[in-house]
Amino acid sequence: MKKTVIIGGGAAGMTAAIASAGAGDAVTLLEHSPQLGKKLLSTGNGRCNLTNRNQDASFYRCSEADFPEKALRQFGFKETLDFFRGLGLFFKEKEGYVYPRSSQASSVRNALLRELERRKVDLRLETKVQEIVKHGKGFKVKTTESSFASDCVILACGGMSAPTTGSDGSGYGLSAKMGHRIIEPVPALVQLHSSRTALQKAAGVRADGRISLYIMENGGRTFAGADTGEIQLTDYGISGIPVFQVSRYASRALSENKQVWAEVDFLPEYTSIETKQKLFRSIRLEKKGYDCLEVLCGLFPEKLALAFLKEAGIPFHLPAKQLDEKRAEKLCRTVTCFLVPISGTNSFSQAQVTAGGVDVRDVVPESMESKLVPGLYFAGEILDVDGICGGYNLQWAWTSGWLAGKQGRK
Known part of the structure; x- marks a missing residue:
């Protein structure tokens, strides 16, 4: 059985874990804060604008303009709704903006948590990753308390926006040590x-x-x-x-x-x-x-x-x-x-999202796999992709998380 370690328990990380476990992997999800999906609870003023029916490349900003679009072709608006329907969610829509029927972000988070439990994902909270080491054909992920062997690693650590929710930028250092270029993170939607x-x-x-x-x-x-x-x-x-x-x-x-x-x-x-x-x-x-x-x-x-x-x-x-x-x-x-x-x-503490991050020129858009380190994947805000207001940043989390979790598998 393939072993996958996911670093970061936000929207992208939880989606990656569900996709990876659904493909038959033994999944360990490492999160340095005491709870998963904290940032998700504040999206859409607590109502969680899941996605938007109006999808266009112009709604996403990236140093490689066509990178988000290539990913969205694999897993976009329709696939996102199908995914959450499978988790038991119902929706309501207003002018293309899609929300959970309950109008509560906690409904989305709870649906993801239930699926993680159902898929028997090994959750490790308050676990800080110190280093990722390439070990033979796989990896060794070192934390403050122990280490985890894996066949692949998914970095879904988030960016630097809203640091009180756990986004501390630590993923950039881990990515850089693996040879990836980092485009300077700056506040966006601010x-x-x-x-x-x-x-x-x-x-x-x-x-x-x-x-x-x-x-x-x-x-x-x-x-x-x-x-x-x-x-x-x-x-x-x-x-x-x-x-x-x-x-x-x-x-x-x-x-x-x-x-x-x-x-x-x-x-x-x-x-x-x-x-x-x-x-x-x-x-x-x-x-x-x-x-x-x-x-x-x-x-x-x-x-x-x-x-x-x-x-x-x-x-x-x-x-x-x-x-x-x-x-x-x-x-x-x-x-x-x-x-x-x-x-x-205003500072990152007031920003809704981060612009900048891991340079997507070194990432395969259809799978989120590193072009530099086989078996290393990225998902979510850690990448140099940010969307406008209206559900686009969460759509990017679902898209990149799913593709990283599937790792090119159907």
């Missing part, structure tokens, strides 16, 4: 910092907007990404799902000491610049009995309206009828192209 005073004065405001992120490189500005939705203004900068979606590009550029900034359009529903300009020109004609602050408060929260007027240099109580074309144009630019220099991100 809040962005800015020193803009106007933002700080509007702290606490939530407003619809479109954020476009730019990076200064090679002597010019490069567009990195954009997203639309509810943006949250904070005393340190900006937050909200649209910010999270582009944050990995900011994190990476900042780690390389590049200049980063965002432009926020707070009128994203007005699709053309001509329409936006027409709106502001109409203010002085249609709102003659109002001052500028009163007019803007019909469009935005008051704190944000005050910030816009101050930024545009327009007196708050200037009568709307006195808003000449030049001032209207400046106000339009301020509202629809609000410049936000980005100085940093």
